[in-house]
Amino acid sequence: MSTAAAPESLLPLSAEELLMTTRGVRKRLDFSRPVERDVLRSCVAAALQAPSGSNRWALQFVIVTDADRRRAIGEAYRAGYETYRSLDGVYIGSIEKGDPDLDRQQQRTASSADFLAEHMGEAPAIVAACAPGRAEEGPAIRKTTLLGSVMPGMWSFMLAARLRGLGTCWTTVSLFEEEATAAAFGIDKDAVTIAAVSPVAYTRGTDFKPALRPDPDEVIHWDQW
Numbered sequence: 001m002s003t004a005a006a007p008e009s010l011l012p013l014s015a016e017e018l019l020m021t022t023r024g025v026r027k028r029l030d031f032s033r034p035v036e037r038d039v040l041r042s043c044v045a046a047a048l049q050a051p052s053g054s055n056r057w058a059l060q061f062v063i064v065t066d067a068d069r070r071r072a073i074g075e076a077y078r079a080g081y082e083t084y085r086s087l088d089g090v091y092i093g094s095i096e097k098g099d100p101d102l103d104r105q106q107q108r109t110a111s112s113a114d115f116l117a118e119h120m121g122e123a124p125a126i127v128a129a130c131a132p133g134r135a136e137e138g139p140a141i142r143k144t145t146l147l148g149s150v151m152p153g154m155w156s157f158m159l160a161a162r163l164r165g166l167g168t169c170w171t172t173v174s175l176f177e178e179e180a181t182a183a184a185f186g187i188d189k190d191a192v193t194i195a196a197v198s199p200v201a202y203t204r205g206t207d208f209k210p211a212l213r214p215d216p217d218e219v220i221h222w223d224q225w
Contacts, residue, residue, distance in 0.1 A: 008042060010163045011206055021208040022159055024109075025167030026116040029201035034065075035125045039164055040200065046160035050152035058149040060192075061157075062128040062185045063200075072184035073174070074121020077197070080176035081117035105212050116169060116199070123199030127168075128185050129154035131193050150195040158198065167203040170196050 040063055052058060064070055085091045093110030097103055131150045135143040158168040174181040174197050182189035
């Protein structure tokens with residue numbers, strides 16, 4: 001009898017659909033359903049194919065499923081979010097875009113972000129994308145190379161998660177409480193840089209749509225800035 005693992009069930013999305021519909025998911029995360037380690041491992045396998053400075057494979061993941069640690073991460077996230085929410089013009093709900101449709105989307109997203117602040121610790125898995133080392137000192141290229149070796153892989157993790165019916169959300173506000181966040185993940189903050197933190201959970205439904213975004217010509221600078 002064959003002992004080979006059954007193939008994973010992936011959503012039937014084209015590459016274009018995957019790129020256009022991978023959203024930051026908050027209110028549609030299913031906190032009641034565990035996420036299997038093999039599924040998370042497959043997402044990491046995809047992430048490791050992303051670019052990495054000098055081919056060093058600096059990207060490291062800390063994936064927390066332990067309830068007490070998730071609760072501590074959620075508390076640090078909530079505290080960091082309160083700092084973020086106090087920053088007028090930075091907090092997502094305080095930004096006006098001068099267009100009724102965009103402003104309505106902004107407030108929907110703010111409501112969603114507020115929700116996650118209250119429920120982050122309930123996600124069945126919470127992932128920190130990290131790199132060994134710190135980059136506070138030295139030239140700018142040191143910082144961009146360190147984070148540039150982590151962020152592409154984290155995005156690939158999120159795309160792979162979407163294919164598997166999982167929702168993620170790129171967050172950094174818990175780094176306002178970096179010491180508490182690092183401690184909750186079991187990370188030595190003086191030796192490791194956390195680039196992003198994301199909840200991971202199966203989603204309620206898999207029908208996500210492209211978000212409102214600028215026209216490409218609004219952000220392209222041809223030949224020079």
